[in-house]
Amino acid sequence: MTDPLRFDQAAWHDPDGERYEPLLSEKGNREVAVESELPDDLTRDTVELPDVAEPELARHYTRLSEMNYGVESGPFPLGSCTMKYNPKFTEDLAADPNASVHPDRSTRSTQGTLQVMHELQDYLAAIGGMDAVTLQPPAGAAGEFAGLLVIDAYHEANGEDRGEVVIPDSAHGTNFASAAMAGYDVVSLPSNDEGRVDLDALDAALSEDTAALMLTNPNTLGLFERDIETVAERVHDAGGLLYYDGANLNALLGRARPGDMGFDVMHYNVHKTFATPHGGGGPGAGPVGVVEELAEFLPDPHVRERDGRYERYTPESSVGKVHGYAGNWLVLLKAHAYITRLGDEGLADASAKAVLNANYLAERVEYEVPFGPFHHEFVASAGEQDAADAAKRMLDFGVHPPTTKWPEIVPEALMTEPTEVESKRTLDQLAAAFNAARDSDDGDLDAAPSRTAAGRIDQTSAARNPRLSWQALDDE
Numbered sequence: 001m002t003d004p005l006r007f008d009q010a011a012w013h014d015p016d017g018e019r020y021e022p023l024l025s026e027k028g029n030r031e032v033a034v035e036s037e038l039p040d041d042l043t044r045d046t047v048e049l050p051d052v053a054e055p056e057l058a059r060h061y062t063r064l065s066e067m068n069y070g071v072e073s074g075p076f077p078l079g080s081c082t083m084k085y086n087p088k089f090t091e092d093l094a095a096d097p098n099a100s101v102h103p104d105r106s107t108r109s110t111q112g113t114l115q116v117m118h119e120l121q122d123y124l125a126a127i128g129g130m131d132a133v134t135l136q137p138p139a140g141a142a143g144e145f146a147g148l149l150v151i152d153a154y155h156e157a158n159g160e161d162r163g164e165v166v167i168p169d170s171a172h173g174t175n176f177a178s179a180a181m182a183g184y185d186v187v188s189l190p191s192n193d194e195g196r197v198d199l200d201a202l203d204a205a206l207s208e209d210t211a212a213l214m215l216t217n218p219n220t221l222g223l224f225e226r227d228i229e230t231v232a233e234r235v236h237d238a239g240g241l242l243y244y245d246g247a248n249l250n251a252l253l254g255r256a257r258p259g260d261m262g263f264d265v266m267h268y269n270v271h272k273t274f275a276t277p278h279g280g281g282g283p284g285a286g287p288v289g290v291v292e293e294l295a296e297f298l299p300d301p302h303v304r305e306r307d308g309r310y311e312r313y314t315p316e317s318s319v320g321k322v323h324g325y326a327g328n329w330l331v332l333l334k335a336h337a338y339i340t341r342l343g344d345e346g347l348a349d350a351s352a353k354a355v356l357n358a359n360y361l362a363e364r365v366e367y368e369v370p371f372g373p374f375h376h377e378f379v380a381s382a383g384e385q386d387a388a389d390a391a392k393r394m395l396d397f398g399v400h401p402p403t404t405k406w407p408e409i410v411p412e413a414l415m416t417e418p419t420e421v422e423s424k425r426t427l428d429q430l431a432a433a434f435n436a437a438r439d440s441d442d443g444d445l446d447a448a449p450s451r452t453a454a455g456r457i458d459q460t461s462a463a464r465n466p467r468l469s470w471q472a473l474d475d476e
């Protein structure tokens with residue numbers, strides 16, 4: 001048994017012992033004159049900027065980064081929304097000045113860029129078993145929305161008015177939100193006691209109003225929907241389409257394809273599967289793949305090849321634009337580089353290791369782990385403990401907290417996805433952290449995390465009353 005490591009995060013304290021890192025503006029400001037060729041009524045004469053020397057500035061941001069916990073601080077086993085370690089060679093490529101192209105540049109002078117996009121469309125189509133792919137949507141949720149617009153356009157073109165989308169109760173929250181944003185009523189589908197789609201409940205949910213079923217497979221419990229072919233048949237028989245939430249393809253890469261399971265539309269979260277970071281909500285990509293019959297509805301523009309030249313074009317009955325230009329190019333470049341570097345064998349090897357790692361960790365964790373065997377992730381139960389306490393306690397042992405309290409089918413859920421990137425040594429350390437949290441007494445659980453730079457954060461207030469600038473702080 002590996003012993004848990006103890007983690008102490010860098011922190012500064014004021015003389016009273018309070019944790020302390022001043023805002024730059026608190027260090028002193030200076031009025032700086034604005035010189036601009038813009039019309040006077042659009043500009044200020046001066047702006048107030050922090051008055052700090054470069055070393056102070058560099059240290060400030062370095063300290064802030066040390067007060068955070070990221071995938072390069074230690075294992076990051078967040079279930080479902082997992083970000084895996086991002087290899088640096090893709091960063092080098094994206095940072096190359098030659099990789100940046102202005103989106104308004106001519107087709108003739110951007111053949112290389114368009115070729116990479118075209119290849120990525122093809123790679124993703126091959127990985128998902130789809131016929132056509134758009135790279136435009138900037139995130140997974142945006143991909144869901146674009147996919148649902150395509151589904152809507154398809155039904156409309158067939159003269160059908162279908163107003164409902166069926167979604168399992170264990171689905172990611174964005175599924176419900178995307179369906180609502182696309183104007184659909186959501187029909188929630190309960191899981192059976194194996195944690196999978198309940199076929200009787202599915203039959204009851206389907207009707208001539210069903211536009212689509214949204215499903216992820218393996219599901220959020222890390223379980224493969226064994227009845228997927230039957231599910232697909234019943235949805236299609238009801239005249240609906242199947243939408244695959246492909247945010248987490250880590251278990252399937254090179255082994256199984258949503259297209260072969262009967263799905264008609266899917267999105268890919270390149271930031272979760274193909275190692276393109278979008279930390280802090282930065283630019284991301286959520287490409288969408290569709291089967292042949294839906295290709296004409298894809299967003300505008302699409303990249304195609306004609307007589308050896310690449311060009312942008314507008315699909316025949318396109319749903320229009322879902323993002324500026326052709327998507328977040330540098331993110332797409334990283335996904336292309338990652339897929340090319342791994343190749344067929346590398347991708348299949350990644351999924352093998354992702355599944356092995358999840359099952360190995362599930363075995364070593366002493367919390368109760370219902371269901372299994374697993375694919376890319378598993379959901380442990382914190383049992384009598386509050387899952388949020390247990391997760392915060394893991395930070396004291398140098399592990400990023402897993403996703404908690406979801407899906408609700410497992411009480412006090414700790415949803416965990418180690419991914420293929422972690423070594424056996426790290427997995428043992430991770431298990432030791434889980435087990436140390438499990439063995440913690442109530443006092444330590446309540447106080448957790450006690451060795452991080454910031455203590456327990458009031459997440460509800462942070463989400464409901466965000467203060468996103470120093471001005472908002474000043475105004476109080």
Ligand SMILES: *Cc1c(COP(=O)(O)O)cnc(C)c1O
Nearest residue numbers: 080081139140141172174245247
């Ligand atoms: C992360 C995730 C999404 C949403 O993706 P974003 O890129 O965060 O918008 C959708 N479904 C599942 C299952 C996810 O894990």
